[in-house]
Amino acid sequence: MAYTSSSLHLHKHLLLPKTNPSSSYSRPPPPSFVAAAAKINGVNGHSSKKSPNGKAQINGDGKKGVNGSGRKKAAAQHINGNDRIHLSVSTGGAGGQDGFGLRVAFQGAPGAYSEFAAKTALPGCDTVPCRAFADALAAVDGGAVDRAILPVESTMEGTALRNYDLLLRHDLVVVQEINLFVHYCLLAMPGVRAAEVRRVISHPMALAHCGRALARLGVDREPVEDTAGAVEMLRSNRMLDTAAIASPRAADLYGLDVLAHGLQDESWNVTRFLLLSKPPSPVTLPMDADAKTSMVVAHRGGSMMVVLKVLSAFSSRNINLTKLEVINNNDGGGGGGGAAAGHPVMILDTSARGAPTLRAFPHVLYVDCEGASHDPRVLDAIKEIERFAVFVRVLGCYAADSNVYDLQ
Ligand SMILES: O=C(O)C(=O)C[C@]1(C(=O)O)C=C[C@@H](O)C=C1
Numbered sequence: 152m153a154y155t156s157s158s159l160h161l162h163k164h165l166l167l168p169k170t171n172p173s174s175s176y177s178r179p180p181p182p183s184f185v186a187a188a189a190k191i192n193g194v195n196g197h198s199s200k201k202s203p204n205g206k207a208q209i210n211g212d213g214k215k216g217v218n219g220s221g222r223k224k225a226a227a228q229h230i231n232g233n234d235r236i237h238l239s240v241s242t243g244g245a246g247g248q249d250g251f252g253l254r255v256a257f258q259g260a261p262g263a264y265s266e267f268a269a270k271t272a273l274p275g276c277d278t279v280p281c282r283a284f285a286d287a288l289a290a291v292d293g294g295a296v297d298r299a300i301l302p303v304e305s306t307m308e309g310t311a312l313r314n315y316d317l318l319l320r321h322d323l324v325v326v327q328e329i330n331l332f333v334h335y336c337l338l339a340m341p342g343v344r345a346a347e348v349r350r351v352i353s354h355p356m357a358l359a360h361c362g363r364a365l366a367r368l369g370v371d372r373e374p375v376e377d378t379a380g381a382v383e384m385l386r387s388n389r390m391l392d393t394a395a396i397a398s399p400r401a402a403d404l405y406g407l408d409v410l411a412h413g414l415q416d417e418s419w420n421v422t423r424f425l426l427l428s429k430p431p432s433p434v435t436l437p438m439d440a441d442a443k444t445s446m447v448v449a450h451r452g453g454s455m456m457v458v459l460k461v462l463s464a465f466s467s468r469n470i471n472l473t474k475l476e477v478i479n480n481n482d483g484g485g486g487g488g489g490a491a492a493g494h495p496v497m498i499l500d501t502s503a504r505g506a507p508t509l510r511a512f513p514h515v516l517y518v519d520c521e522g523a524s525h526d527p528r529v530l531d532a533i534k535e536i537e538r539f540a541v542f543v544r545v546l547g548c549y550a551a552d553s554n555v556y557d558l559q
Pocket residue numbers: 258259262263264265266302305333354356357376377378379422
């Protein structure tokens with residue numbers, strides 16, 4: 152394989168016991184999000200539509216969003232042993248930032264998981280639907296919106312390499328992280344029975360996460376841009392032999408029936424999202440926050456030796472890592488591993504004077520560590536790494552959030 156990735160996932164939430172969240176399922180109240188009416192490149196225009204069932208307002212009038220009522224968080228308060236996930240109602244945004252007046256671009260139609268992640272991070276924000284993640288990032292880069300939200304890894308699939316590729320090509324900083332519990336439901340037009348379903352459409356990640364359930368159903372699978380977009384397509388074309396995999400909220404939003412809950416192959420299915428902004432970071436770390444710093448390290452090869460050196464740079468300063476992903480492109484041939492399969496990782500170098508330049512690196516590490524980027528220990532560790540690395544770019548410093556938010 153020409154382009155490989157191996158990771159050491161050290162997220163606290165990944166160490167949580169596998170409880171069965173679907174057993175505590177309760178139908179959520181309809182969301183009350185308002186998607187901003189911004190028209191930016193690639194925006195799919197979903198925002199200007201009223202919700203089909205009239206329950207939720209996706210009215211595109213550009214007014215401020217309303218706090219998503221019924222928002223819960225499954226707080227991962229105990230990460231060891233067999234403790235259960237503790238459910239509690241959250242009143243503020245993750246990290247305490249409410250986001251009123253901010254416009255956040257996400258990929259997909261209203262009701263996509265990314266939109267829920269944005270509203271969880273910043274409950275007061277206006278969400279701006281975009282056709283593709285690239286459009287969402289371009290929107291924040293170009294100043295059309297204030298933030299973009301990007302899923303970067305999931306407990307079932309590991310790092311979303313394609314989205315990292317996108318992130319690294321832009322001059323954006325990570326300002327917040329958010330972990331979202333992803334419940335998948337099978338949705339169909341009202342009255343359609345499971346036995347009538349011949350085909351299931353959804354985002355490729357959702358189809359992959361529900362592989363076993365779909366095999367049991369013996370249906371055809373068809374990837375589309377996003378989960379909520381699949382629901383919208385189903386609804387607007389009145390497809391009676393097709394179901395969509397999406398969230399229970401999307402069912403409410405578009406007035407579809409839920410044929411099955413908890414379709415994911417693993418009951419513990421969490422996606423980590425990053426909220427991105429143009430630099431410098433507009434978010435001030437709260438004094439009492441545990442900080443996290445994300446960076447990308449490009450090196451000359453010999454990954455395992457480099458990994459040891461990176462680990463030593465941090466461990467000698469008593470700094471914990473929460474992510475270490477090794478990306479290698481050895482021969483330039485084909486191979487799996489993401490959008491950049493067979494290609495070096497392209498990283499925008501923002502360190503040089505003058506215009507930032509896009510540079511190609513075949514050997515790269517994605518590293519997240521505990522501690523702020525201005526912490527002298529972290530600064531020293533980075534300085535040490537810079538002695539043997541080709542290039543280091545800090546992607547952002549933000550409040551660590553080990554909670555897992557559950558939006559049902
Ligand atoms: O399609 C959506 O609803 C999304 O928000 C995208 C996305 C992803 O890209 O991973 C987000 C979370 C789920 O894992 C499934 C799909």
